[in-house]
Amino acid sequence: MSKTICQVVDSSGNLPREFIKQYNIIEVPFYFTFDNTNYYCENVNYKITEFYKHMVEYPDEVPKTSAPNILDWLTVFEEQYAGGAKKYIVTTISPKLSSSFQTAISAKKIFEERNKDVEIKVISSDTCACGQAALEIGIAKMIDSGIDYVDIVEIIHKMVSNIxxxxxxxxxxxxxxxxxxxxxxxxxxxxxxxxxxxxxxxxxxxxxxxxxxxxxxxxxxxxxxxxxxxxxxxxxxxxxxxxxxxxxxxxxxxxxxxxxxxxxxxxxxxxxxxxxxxxxxxxxxxxxx
Structure with a gap:
């Protein structure tokens, strides 16, 4: 994969773990809680299997979720920039379902103001889960095949309308x-x-x-x-x-x-x-x- 194009996703798509590793995709996790006190990061300090097990064992504890915040996105952008990334493609869950898209946009503006040599495209998948994952798999394959950054972004917008x-x-x-x-x-x-x-x-x-x-x-x-x-x-x-x-x-x-x-x-x-x-x-x- 090109060292200068960085693919960043929020965890709503929950891509297969082996695919994320293979294509060097950076995942920004959602938060969730069962008790409004203890918050966990998806796929970081709480496994999906444990999450569903908890839902079955404690049906009265309805989980609540919250989106990645601006600092979460900025931290990822900065880490990848330090590794040489100058162009970023970011995809998120639909803004009608979560604030993840808005926080990513806010982080993009801050980061691009600090670093004039970067370009970040934040694109809403207009969906979530498996539809979002299908889009992100396609993006990873385009980056890996060496397609030009501008062309990839154009293709993504066409793909979103057909998910x-x-x-x-x-x-x-x-x-x-x-x-x-x-x-x-x-x-x-x-x-x-x-x-x-x-x-x-x-x-x-x-x-x-x-x-x-x-x-x-x-x-x-x-x-x-x-x-x-x-x-x-x-x-x-x-x-x-x-x-x-x-x-x-x-x-x-x-x-x-x-x-x-x-x-x-x-x-x-x-x-x-x-x-x-x-x-x-x-x-x-x-x-x-």
Whole structure:
């Protein structure tokens, strides 16, 4: 990877750990708390698996999240600048879901004022989780292939408008707790085993279809994904899950069989910024050309 282009992401995309290491991506973590007293950094001092385990064992302790602050971003910019970085590409969760984008912009202005020889592009993914991850994987591959900085930025803006982020939850309890749905809807959904298929559009959650049964919801999600893909060989695809690897394997195999695809599908855990509001068992697929 070029030493002069630095890729920085917030942890909402929760890229596969091995991919981050391979492509030398810098991740700025979100914070979260269960008790409003002890705050933890995602992927730094609290593992994703421990996070979901805590949600299961203490269902009344609804986690709260907060975005990286200006100092967090500035620290990363300064560390990379000391290593020779002059051009930065920064991607964040949608500003409609978090203040991460705004704090990154504020840090960019401060840093560029201090260092006249740097250029920082802060780009909102307009989504989160697996859709954001798909975008960031594409960016890493473009940087690695040596594409010019200006061209990469132009391509990113085109990619953002074509990201799909689909997901299903295993329980409506957490969406109710986070204010995403009402108590009556959550109660009714539990009675009739409803598993809503949702997506992120313009940074907001939109329901697509209410489906009865877990397996049906997983298959429907992939059916919708396939209906949107023109040429799967040109796509970056990632599946993210909240401690349900078996289901992730199932939809990956179902996808490959349905379109006769033998290429790579990325896989990672669902990060806390979405998992805090959707809960264990949530699973999604993100893809972009």
């Amino acid at each position: 799909s982020t689909l997901f299903v939850v295993n329980s409506l309890t957490y969406m109710k707790a986070g204010g995403r749905i009402g108590g009556a809807a959550a109660f009714l959904g539990k009675l009739i085993n409803i598993k809503p298929l949702c997506e992120f559009i313009d940074g907001m959650v939109h329901p697509i279809k209410a489906i009865r049964g877990r397996k049906n919801s997983l298959k429907t999600m992939i059916d919708v994904a396939v209906s949107r893909i023109i040429d799967i060989n040109k796509m970056i695809i990632i599946i993210q899950h909240a401690e349900c690897q078996e289901d992730a394997d199932y939809i990956c195999n179902y996808l490959k069989e349905k379109v006769n695809y033998s290429g790579h599908v990325f896989n990672s855990g669902l990060g806390i910024i979405v998992g805090a509001h959707s809960g264990p068992g949530t699973i999604g697929i993100g893809f972009v050309e």
